[in-house]
Structure formats: structure tokens, C-alpha cells
Amino acid sequence: MxxxxxxxxxxxxxxxxxxxxxxxxxxxxxxxxxxxxxxxxxxxxxxxxxxxxxxxxxxxxxxxxxxETKKPTLSYQEELDALKDADEIMKRIRNNETVVLRFNGEDYSGDEDEDKLLKDSLLSLFRAAKIKKKQDGFGE
Structure with missing residues (x-):
């Protein structure tokens, strides 16, 4: 040293x-x-x-x-929590329990492509929020 x-x-x-x-x-x-x-x-x-x-x-x-080494990452449990949260929101969207979503000016149809895109977007948001909390010193 x-x-x-x-x-x-x-x-x-x-x-x-x-x-x-x-x-x-x-x-x-x-x-x-x-x-x-x-x-x-x-x-x-x-x-x-x-x-x-x-x-x-x-x-x-x-x-x-x-x-790359310095970037905070999600634990296995945090990743599972993000998946669970995204699945819950997708369920509510599919059952019309939440606000109407629109893509390109049309109501969300729930077709397979839109469904995957929406779920992937939700997962990205949840992951980014959890990592931001870690960087800010919360949730560790």
C-alpha cells in the first residue's frame, strides 16, 4: 500500500x-x-x-x-420483486382495472407483441427505480 x-x-x-x-x-x-x-x-x-x-x-x-463493476445491480430477490410487480400491473391492465393505455393513438389491444413490449417496458422501469434507490442509499 x-x-x-x-x-x-x-x-x-x-x-x-x-x-x-x-x-x-x-x-x-x-x-x-x-x-x-x-x-x-x-x-x-x-x-x-x-x-x-x-x-x-x-x-x-x-x-x-x-x-461496469461499479454499477449497482439487483439481487435475485429484487429481480423477482420487479417481475412480480410487472406481472401484477399487466394483470390489472388486461382486466381493465387501470387507466386506458394507448399506442400510436389507438387503445391498447392486448395482442402478444404489445403485451411483451409493455411488460418489458415496465420491467425496465422497475429495475431502473430499484437501482436509483440503491445509488441514493435507500433499500440496501
Missing amino acids: YEIFENLCKEKGITPYRFCKDTGINSSTISTWKNKGSKCGPKIAEIVANYFGVTIDYLMTGKEESP
């Missing part, structure tokens, strides 16, 4: 001493990283990562996550 820290200092144009003064982290902590090859705990890792504008993963491994 010290090598990564050292490189970050060089990139930012500061010394480890300056880093310690700016953050309040004791210089003996930095020496321990260097001499014993140890890693820091979560609280200090967060301070270091925030200071340099990197992720904690980068600080610990020297590797950036790919954007």
Missing part, C-alpha cells in the same frame, strides 16, 4: 509530511506502511482516498474498478 500512497503523493506534488499535516494522520502510521508493508484500517483508508480523490479499492490494490 505504501507504494501506491507514495505514487499518489508524487502525482499530487506533495510530501508524506505535507499529507500528514493536511490530514492529521500521524507520520508513524506512514512509516509503518513503509517499513512493515502493512495496510491501513477503514477510517484512515477513507481519509487517504478522499484526500487523493481515489477509491479505497484503488488505494489498496492500485487498480481502478471498471465502470
Whole structure:
């Protein structure tokens, strides 16, 4: 970890001493990283990562996550819940228990193609809403 820290200092144009003064982290902590090859705990890792504008993963491994890895995904249960919600709405639409839907100016006919398109659209909306909640820190 010290090598990564050292490189970050060089990139930012500061010394480890300056880093310690700016953050309040004791210089003996930095020496321990260097001499014993140890890693820091979560609280200090967060301070270091925030200071340099990197992720904690980068600080610990020297590797950036790919954007695909960073995207929140739905759990198996959340995916099942989205499917259940979409099925419930489709049932209500088919039984005329909800507002009238229109496609291209005509009432929803319920034919197989329109049905699949509508259900796929509902699933996409439910998934996007659940992921948005995760990104905003809700429902985890």
C-alpha cells in the first residue's frame, strides 16, 4: 500500500509530511506502511482516498474498478420483486382495472407483441427505480 500512497503523493506534488499535516494522520502510521508493508484500517483508508480523490479499492490494490463493476445491480430477490410487480400491473391492465393505455393513438389491444413490449417496458422501469434507490442509499 505504501507504494501506491507514495505514487499518489508524487502525482499530487506533495510530501508524506505535507499529507500528514493536511490530514492529521500521524507520520508513524506512514512509516509503518513503509517499513512493515502493512495496510491501513477503514477510517484512515477513507481519509487517504478522499484526500487523493481515489477509491479505497484503488488505494489498496492500485487498480481502478471498471465502470461496469461499479454499477449497482439487483439481487435475485429484487429481480423477482420487479417481475412480480410487472406481472401484477399487466394483470390489472388486461382486466381493465387501470387507466386506458394507448399506442400510436389507438387503445391498447392486448395482442402478444404489445403485451411483451409493455411488460418489458415496465420491467425496465422497475429495475431502473430499484437501482436509483440503491445509488441514493435507500433499500440496501
